[in-house]
Structure formats: C-alpha cells, structure tokens
Amino acid sequence: MTSIGIYGSAGRMGRAIAEAAPGLGARVAGGADVADDPADLARKADVLVDFSAPAALEANLAAARAARTPIVVGTTGLAQRHHDLVDAAARDIAVLQTGNTSLGVALLCSLVRQAAERLGEGWDIEVLEMHHRNKVDAPSGTALMLGAAAADGLGTTLSEAAVYDRSGLTGARAEGTIGFASMRGGSVAGDHLVVFAGDGERIEMGHRAENRTIFAHGAIRAALWLAGRDPGRYTMDQVLGL
Numbered sequence: 702m703t704s705i706g707i708y709g710s711a712g713r714m715g716r717a718i719a720e721a722a723p724g725l726g727a728r729v730a731g732g733a734d735v736a737d738d739p740a741d742l743a744r745k746a747d748v749l750v751d752f753s754a755p756a757a758l759e760a761n762l763a764a765a766r767a768a769r770t771p772i773v774v775g776t777t778g779l780a781q782r783h784h785d786l787v788d789a790a791a792r793d794i795a796v797l798q799t800g801n802t803s804l805g806v807a808l809l810c811s812l813v814r815q816a817a818e819r820l821g822e823g824w825d826i827e828v829l830e831m832h833h834r835n836k837v838d839a840p841s842g843t844a845l846m847l848g849a850a851a852a853d854g855l856g857t858t859l860s861e862a863a864v865y866d867r868s869g870l871t872g873a874r875a876e877g878t879i880g881f882a883s884m885r886g887g888s889v890a891g892d893h894l895v896v897f898a899g900d901g902e903r904i905e906m907g908h909r910a911e912n913r914t915i916f917a918h919g920a921i922r923a924a925l926w927l928a929g930r931d932p933g934r935y936t937m938d939q940v941l942g943l
C-alpha cells in the first residue's frame with residue numbers, strides 16, 4: 702500500500718487527506734513524531750503532499766529532493782520564486798503543482814481556455830472567488846489558474862493581462878485585461894466564477910466546492926499517480942486523463 706507523507710498534516714487539508722486516504726487504498730506515513738521534520742517524513746513516505754504554506758515550501762521541496770521522493774504541491778499563495786523552486790526540484794524528482802486538485806476545476810480551466818480563444822476580442826474577462834474566513838492568500842490559487850487559462854486562450858500571459866486591484870479613480874477598463882475579485886467569509890470551501898462580459902450578454906462559467914473532500918480525493922489520486930514516476934513537472938490534466 703502506498704504511503705503518503707503530509708506536509709501540513711495538522712491543517713484543514715492535511716486532516717481531510719488523512720481521513721480520506723484509507724478509503725482510497727493509501728496509508729499516511731509517519732505521525733506526530735515526524736510531522737515537524739521534513740527530511741524524516743520524506744524518507745519514510747513513498748510520495749509526499751504539501752498543503753502547508755509558501756514559507757515552508759523551500760524546505761519541504763529540498764527534503765523531497767534529497768530523499769528522491771515525488772511530491773504533490775497544493776499550497777497556494779506561491780510567488781515566482783516558489784515556481785522556480787518547483788521547476789528546479791522537478792529536475793530530480795516527480796512534482797505536481799496545482800492550485801486545485803478537484804476534477805471539476807481541471808475541466809473548468811480547459812473550458813475557460815477554449816471560451817477565451819473562441820470569443821476573442823470584445824469580451825471582458827473577470828475572475829471572482831469566495832473562500833472561508835481563514836484563507837490567507839488572495840486571489841486564490843484556483844483563480845490564478847483560471848486567469849492563466851483565459852490568458853492562454855487569448856494568446857497572452859497572466860502577468861501581462863492581470864488586474865488585481867481596483868479602487869478609487871481607476872479609469873475605464875483596459876481592453877484585453879483579466880480582472881480579479883476576492884471575497885472572504887464563513888465556511889465557504891471554494892467558489893469560483895469566470896465571467897465573459899460582452900455587449901448585451903454575459904457568459905458565466907463556475908465551480909463550487911461543497912467541502913474539502915473533493916480536494917483531498919484529488920490530492921490522493923494525484924499522489925498515487927505520481928508515486929514511482931520519472932522526474933518532471935506533471936499536471937492534474939495528466940492524472941485525470943483530460
């Protein structure tokens with residue numbers, strides 16, 4: 702049975718993954734004694750999942766790399782330097798980084814890319830997201846993935862097109878930009894909506910996570926798929942066969 706080591710095991714996602722693992726044919730590596738030592742956990746596990754915080758990622762990736770243990774990175778709020786660290790680790794081990802492990806969001810990204818490509822000019826794209834009151838990063842990793850998919854469909858990049866803040870005298874909306882809005886409150890597991898606003902009509906494509914189980918199942922599925930793979934950077938689309 703594949704053993705999964707969880708970075709962030711005491712958190713909301715870590716607990717959800719530990720609860721779901723036995724039902725999906727996996728066991729959780731280590732325990733409270735190894736949870737604080739990334740190197741120890743990396744040596745004990747067949748595959749790792751990281752649902753912790755950006756501040757922990759460098760040490761966790763280094764531990765995974767040293768132990769040659771594949772890792773699923775689900776932590777969000779990543780900066781470019783974290784993506785560079787993921788790329789570097791993928792030279793030595795199998796790494797899958799995603800802001801959302803659900804099947805529904807993987808499919809939504811593909812639909813958003815297609816819609817942006819086919820609609821083209823004249824349709825303004827806005828990404829809205831709402832999460833629980835304890836979420837610490839914004840926009841969500843999923844919103845950024847959806848924005849990147851839309852930018853890709855438009856033939857540009859998110860760093861070129863994104864508008865993250867609007868307040869005061871913003872001026873009119875610039876054509877070709879992709880706007881983001883974040884709401885926080887209550888216990889919302891994760892709602893995302895991509896709006897394509899044209900003249901006289903709007904297309905709205907969205908996803909609502911009703912609980913964390915879908916993320917936990919996706920993370921475990923990704924981990925089981927990743928265990929034993931060659932070094933490289935993999936995607937949820939590959940895991941899900943999309």
Ligand SMILES: NC(=O)C1=CN([C@@H]2O[C@H](COP(=O)(O)OP(=O)(O)OC[C@H]3O[C@@H](n4cnc5c(N)ncnc54)[C@H](OP(=O)(O)O)[C@@H]3O)[C@@H](O)[C@H]2O)C=CC1
Pocket residue numbers: 708709710711712713714715751752753754755756757774775776777778799800801802803838842916
């Ligand atoms: N990709 C996906 O599908 C999903 C991704 N996420 C992302 O996963 C991450 C975790 O989410 P969630 O479980 O809700 O968060 P929690 O705050 O509930 O859990 C985070 C865990 O990471 C630990 N942690 C935080 N900072 C550090 C650090 N510097 N070093 C070591 N450990 C640390 C915490 O330990 P302690 O309590 O001791 O600080 C805690 O166990 C977030 O980035 C979130 O956005 C969430 C859901 C789905």
Ligand SMILES: O=C(O)C1=N[C@H](C(=O)O)C[C@H](O)C1
Pocket residue numbers: 777778800801832836837840841842843844890891892
């Ligand atoms: O922090 C969360 O809870 C979630 N984080 C991920 C994100 O930032 O998109 C995935 C999901 O939406 C829940």
